[in-house]
Amino acid sequence: MLNVNRSQDLRLIGRSHAIREIEREIDCAARSDAKVLITGETGVGKEVVSRLIHRHSARASAPLVTLNCAGLPDSLLESELFGHVRGSFTGAYRDKPGLLEMAPNGTVFLDEVGEMSPRMQVVLLRFLETGEIQRVGADRSHTHVNVRLITATNRDLEKEIAEGRFREDLYFRLNVIRFAIPPLRERIDDIPLLIGYFLQMYCHLHGVPTVDVAPEAMDALASYRWPGNIRELKNVVERVVVKSSGGTVQHADLPFDVVRSAAVRPSASPAASDPEQPQRTSQAEQLAELMLKHGESFWAVVHPLFMARDLTRADLRRIVQIGLECTNGNYRMLVERFSMPTEDYKRFLSFLRKHDCHLPFQRFRAVPAKYRPESEPSPLRKVVNP
Numbered sequence: 310m311l312n313v314n315r316s317q318d319l320r321l322i323g324r325s326h327a328i329r330e331i332e333r334e335i336d337c338a339a340r341s342d343a344k345v346l347i348t349g350e351t352g353v354g355k356e357v358v359s360r361l362i363h364r365h366s367a368r369a370s371a372p373l374v375t376l377n378c379a380g381l382p383d384s385l386l387e388s389e390l391f392g393h394v395r396g397s398f399t400g401a402y403r404d405k406p407g408l409l410e411m412a413p414n415g416t417v418f419l420d421e422v423g424e425m426s427p428r429m430q431v432v433l434l435r436f437l438e439t440g441e442i443q444r445v446g447a448d449r450s451h452t453h454v455n456v457r458l459i460t461a462t463n464r465d466l467e468k469e470i471a472e473g474r475f476r477e478d479l480y481f482r483l484n485v486i487r488f489a490i491p492p493l494r495e496r497i498d499d500i501p502l503l504i505g506y507f508l509q510m511y512c513h514l515h516g517v518p519t520v521d522v523a524p525e526a527m528d529a530l531a532s533y534r535w536p537g538n539i540r541e542l543k544n545v546v547e548r549v550v551v552k553s554s555g556g557t558v559q560h561a562d563l564p565f566d567v568v569r570s571a572a573v574r575p576s577a578s579p580a581a582s583d584p585e586q587p588q589r590t591s592q593a594e595q596l597a598e599l600m601l602k603h604g605e606s607f608w609a610v611v612h613p614l615f616m617a618r619d620l621t622r623a624d625l626r627r628i629v630q631i632g633l634e635c636t637n638g639n640y641r642m643l644v645e646r647f648s649m650p651t652e653d654y655k656r657f658l659s660f661l662r663k664h665d666c667h668l669p670f671q672r673f674r675a676v677p678a679k680y681r682p683e684s685e686p687s688p689l690r691k692v693v694n695p
């Protein structure tokens with residue numbers, strides 16, 4: 310529930326555009342005292358980001374105190390945050406400071422802030438407005454504190470506000486600097502790097518000789534949806550390491566969930582998690598068909614739509630995926646098939662990288678025939694023969 314200054318294991322691994330942006334934003338956030346709100350699915354690294362902001366800030370030598378608001382009854386949460394006075398409730402035998410007082414000149418990280426009850430939201434708002442600490446059971450404020458507040462949630466707070474579960478005034482107070490960490494399936498470039506990093510870490514930890522991953526197994530790992538994001542990936546790697554005695558991890562060594570999902574889904578298209586997938590997918594497929602079948606150029610039919618935000622990154626990745634499936638993972642051939650001049654190869658790749666839409670080519674070399682069920686038509690065939 311509460312922990313102070315855990316400093317081990319503090320690295321943001323990844324080379325995707327998203328991770329590089331987050332690193333830049335961490336440096337920027339660390340230079341100020343502004344409140345930070347971090348959003349993202351479970352396990353994407355919200356706590357890591359909060360700890361890095363603190364570590365790089367001028368407050369680094371003061372404590373960073375973390376409190377998870379989920380599952381705590383109001384009375385306990387309020388007492389953890391603000392402290393209590395003796396006799397204020399059964400079991401309150403002495404005065405106790407809250408964690409806001411335990412981090413003078415430091416940082417307080419409130420995790421799962423979206424879970425706070427309406428009453429606690431009012432209490433937090435009052436504190437943010439006055440900076441005053443009033444311990445539970447006290448009839449006046451006890452002291453002022455200087456802390457920097459970082460909050461995180463995996464809820465969609467805008468939706469929570471619309472549905473009357475989260476106060477808009479509190480949201481505006483918390484949402485000064487915003488980090489929206491994308492799920493792992495939207496930055497699959499990071500997967501091999503994270504796997505390599507955790508393999509090394511767990512081999513060292515469990516005294517297992519070096520382990521590497523066979524290409525087929527890596528393809529399955531890259532194709533998996535990772536609903537638990539990096540936390541799940543870390544656990545899978547640890548399980549694999551513990552079961553192995555060194556050597557190469559094969560496809561058969563992977564957990565059943567990962568293998569089954571990769572078999573059902575031939576690739577980790579982010580569009581697959583998009584509620585608008587059918588419409589989006591067909592738009593992406595139509596554009597791919599325009600290029601592959603009718604000789605239209607990528608720069609003429611896809612680029613302008615994407616720049617005008619009429620196409621999402623998921624759409625663009627889907628288009629690239631279709632192209633790579635046709636060219637067996639060959640980007641040079643893809644440039645040709647998308648009717649671009651050969652000399653546009655570098656420009657095209659850097660465009661994809663800049664927008665985090667560069668898919669690793671490896672899985673288009675080994676995977677499809679093996680993992681795509683017989684009955685499932687190829688994505689392009691669906692367009693040609695609907």
Ligand SMILES: Nc1ncnc2c1ncn2[C@@H]1O[C@H](COP(=O)(O)OP(=O)(O)OP(=O)(O)O)[C@@H](O)[C@H]1O
Binds near residue numbers: 356
């Ligand atoms: N980019 C990254 N590089 C290395 N490790 C990471 C990265 N992102 C997350 N992790 C690791 O993944 C695990 C989950 O990260 P973290 O606890 O920060 O996620 P979270 O978003 O706070 O999750 P939750 O919403 O469930 O609280 C941690 O062990 C963390 O060290």
Ligand SMILES: [Mg+2]
Binds near residue numbers: 355356420461
């Ligand atoms: Mg967390």
